[in-house]
Amino acid sequence: MQKTFRQPEIPSFIMLEKPLLEERRASEGGASASGGIDRDAPGDCRPWTIRRVVLQESKLLLVGCTVLLVRMPFSIAMPYLQARVLAKLAVKDAHEVWLTVKIMAVAGSVDAVLDFWCVYLFSLTKSRLVKSLRLALFDKLLRQEIGFFDVTSSGELSSRLTTDIATLANDMTWVFRFSIEAVARILGVGLTLFHTDWRLALVTCTSIPLIAAGNRVYGVWLRENAVKVQDSLAVANAVAQEVLSCFRVVYSFANERFESSRYRREVEKNFALNKRQAAIDGVYYMLVSTFLMNTVVRLLVIGYGAHLYFGSAMDFEKLSRFVFFVDMLQSWTNMLFDSFSNLVKSGGASAKVFEILNREGGRGGRGWGEGEGAEPMAAPGHVSFENVSFSYPARPGEAVLRGVTFQAEAGKTLAIIGRSGSGKSTIVNLIENFYQPDVGRVLLDGKSVAALGHEELHSAVAIVNQDTVLFSGSIYDNIVYGARNEAVRRGWRGKELMPRVVEAARVANIHDFISTLPGGYEEEVGERGVQLSGGQRQRIAIARAVLADPRVLLLDEATSSLDHESEKAVKEALDRVMDGKTVVVVAHRLSTIMNANSILVMRDGEIADQGPPERMQEWLKTAATDMEIVD
Numbered sequence: 337m338q339k340t341f342r343q344p345e346i347p348s349f350i351m352l353e354k355p356l357l358e359e360r361r362a363s364e365g366g367a368s369a370s371g372g373i374d375r376d377a378p379g380d381c382r383p384w385t386i387r388r389v390v391l392q393e394s395k396l397l398l399v400g401c402t403v404l405l406v407r408m409p410f411s412i413a414m415p416y417l418q419a420r421v422l423a424k425l426a427v428k429d430a431h432e433v434w435l436t437v438k439i440m441a442v443a444g445s446v447d448a449v450l451d452f453w454c455v456y457l458f459s460l461t462k463s464r465l466v467k468s469l470r471l472a473l474f475d476k477l478l479r480q481e482i483g484f485f486d487v488t489s490s491g492e493l494s495s496r497l498t499t500d501i502a503t504l505a506n507d508m509t510w511v512f513r514f515s516i517e518a519v520a521r522i523l524g525v526g527l528t529l530f531h532t533d534w535r536l537a538l539v540t541c542t543s544i545p546l547i548a549a550g551n552r553v554y555g556v557w558l559r560e561n562a563v564k565v566q567d568s569l570a571v572a573n574a575v576a577q578e579v580l581s582c583f584r585v586v587y588s589f590a591n592e593r594f595e596s597s598r599y600r601r602e603v604e605k606n607f608a609l610n611k612r613q614a615a616i617d618g619v620y621y622m623l624v625s626t627f628l629m630n631t632v633v634r635l636l637v638i639g640y641g642a643h644l645y646f647g648s649a650m651d652f653e654k655l656s657r658f659v660f661f662v663d664m665l666q667s668w669t670n671m672l673f674d675s676f677s678n679l680v681k682s683g684g685a686s687a688k689v690f691e692i693l694n695r696e697g698g699r700g701g702r703g704w705g706e707g708e709g710a711e712p713m714a715a716p717g718h719v720s721f722e723n724v725s726f727s728y729p730a731r732p733g734e735a736v737l738r739g740v741t742f743q744a745e746a747g748k749t750l751a752i753i754g755r756s757g758s759g760k761s762t763i764v765n766l767i768e769n770f771y772q773p774d775v776g777r778v779l780l781d782g783k784s785v786a787a788l789g790h791e792e793l794h795s796a797v798a799i800v801n802q803d804t805v806l807f808s809g810s811i812y813d814n815i816v817y818g819a820r821n822e823a824v825r826r827g828w829r830g831k832e833l834m835p836r837v838v839e840a841a842r843v844a845n846i847h848d849f850i851s852t853l854p855g856g857y858e859e860e861v862g863e864r865g866v867q868l869s870g871g872q873r874q875r876i877a878i879a880r881a882v883l884a885d886p887r888v889l890l891l892d893e894a895t896s897s898l899d900h901e902s903e904k905a906v907k908e909a910l911d912r913v914m915d916g917k918t919v920v921v922v923a924h925r926l927s928t929i930m931n932a933n934s935i936l937v938m939r940d941g942e943i944a945d946q947g948p949p950e951r952m953q954e955w956l957k958t959a960a961t962d963m964e965i966v967d
């Protein structure tokens with residue numbers, strides 16, 4: 337049921353015009369509009385692989401490869417022309433020398449211009465891939481179930497989003513820029529070598545089987561190590577993120593030294609892996625690149641070439657041309673080695689990224705993005721649990737709820753009480769469909785919450801926790817957060833939203849405070865709302881819930897985290913918000929319990945008792961301490 341808001345005067349400092357609908361359209365159309373990766377379009381079940389990612393940009397790559405092929409004759413012409421200049425110098429043919437120099441100048445210039453296009457096209461491909469992969473991964477993370485985040489640290493995930501994708505992309509740049517070019521050039525030079533002298537060309541090829549065997553061994557090892565390197569980096573990042581985001585706790589216990597050594601330990605593990613990789617890289621390049629290619633092949637070519645030259649089976653120009661081409665072949669083979677090792681490393685970096693992208697995700701109910709835009713149904717907000725048993729995915733064997741059955745009647749308040757760990761918050765979590773019961777059903781107005789659309793459920797149910805989470809941004813942004821989907825559905829812009837935001841802030845007892853701030857509703861709250869007091873944060877969170885105008889309000893009542901004044905302001909705000917709604921409150925205050933319509937007593941995951949407060953009055957007095965109930 338939509339609440340009708342009194343339209344207050346809009347304060348003069350508010351000049352907001354936030355086009356939420358356009359914002360959403362931009363975010364949804366972002367990837368396809370830019371021609372990037374299809375971000376797991378519905379119905380697309382193809383697994384994510386490097387091949388799939390690369391194929392997404394096949395058109396750009398094709399253009400890049402065409403430019404490479406066009407460029408190749410100009411690049412390959414250079415050693416050929418150089419050898420010709422040397423030969424003509426030896427016979428003092430000035431006309432031919434200058435003519436060849438002019439041809440070299442033209443060929444070199446065309447080569448340079450085409451080089452620009454190669455670099456540009458392949459770098460562009462890389463940037464598009466990074467952008468699309470980041471978007472796809474982030475969207476995939478948003479589609480995961482809450483249990484996934486219980487067992488995966490946010491630091492690790494941000495490492496996947498940033499470091500892993502950046503490594504993958506950097507390495508891919510090499511691969512695109514050089515491996516395709518290297519293969520094209522090696523083929524071109526190879527053909528030219530055979531055309532120049534097939535015997536010397538065969539000698540040049542003798543090392544190929546050895547190089548192939550070396551690459552295979554190196555590749556297997558490198559891939560394994562690359563996965564370990566990225567994993568150790570993710571662990572180090574997770575530690576850093578945790579410490580930085582909880583820095584006040586670190587500071588207040590003077591644990592900087594401990595945290596420094598904890599981070600150092602993880603960075604050292606990453607360093608040890610990198611060191612091992614550096615040593616193996618060294619051995620590989622020493623044997624394959626420097627010894628085999630640069631020394632053995634060169635000695636064979638010059639030795640056998642000299643033999644042919646002295647036996648008059650080859651002239652000087654041909655021999656010097658051959659030597660120049662072998663030089664070119666060597667530098668491009670080295671390039672190919674680099675590309676190969678980078679490709680293998682990017683395989684390591686991408687392993688976890690693809691693992692997440694290919695993750696099924698056990699989110700119950702319809703996922704994010706499905707059935708959105710639908711008008712929320714007008715229903716009274718009746719919550720019921722039918723024989724619910726549940727254990728958390730992180731601890732599958734441990735039943736936290738057992739056979740829980742109760743009703744929270746529409747428009748009434750149900751207070752849940754019980755000892756710490758008895759399962760009170762778990763009940764709230766299940767109403768939010770954060771997790772699904774192992775047995776039984778959780779119903780909202782007769783429908784299983786798991787069967788309701790994601791937006792539909794969460795526009796009907798709002799939660800206010802003790803542990804208030806605000807986002808960095810303005811107070812306005814944080815309050816509007818409660819009604820973003822509705823604002824989009826109704827096409828509201830800033831001027832339609834502002835009166836609602838102000839009204840919500842008034843209901844939540846925070847408008848007067850906001851009006852005293854220099855920036856008013858546009859005042860920044862800092863990361864996680866650090867620039868506000870606990871009570872102010874809570875009242876902004878209440879305003880956010882008021883704006884969401886839910887049918888069911890879930891409250892986790894604070895015990896003593898606030899001073900008397902703030903607690904009074906928060907309590908008044910809550911009393912106003914609760915009016916006329918179905919409220920399920922994890923209660924710690926006797927007044928809240930006595931004002932509730934019904935009380936549910938939890939003990940070790942089971943319902944110990946339930947009934948109206950009048951019936952339990954006497955019992956409550958004796959059990960207050962045990963149940964952590966305060967006056």
Ligand SMILES: Nc1ncnc2c1ncn2[C@@H]1O[C@H](COP(=O)(O)OP(=O)(O)OP(=O)(O)O)[C@@H](O)[C@H]1O
Nearest residue numbers: 486728730731736755756757758759760761762763
């Ligand atoms: N995400 C989770 N993963 C695994 N176990 C959990 C998780 N959350 C809670 N638990 C466990 O479930 C049990 C019930 O927790 P719950 O938070 O529901 O208790 P509570 O009655 O709300 O306690 P409190 O009053 O202290 O908040 C506890 O034993 C707790 O350790």
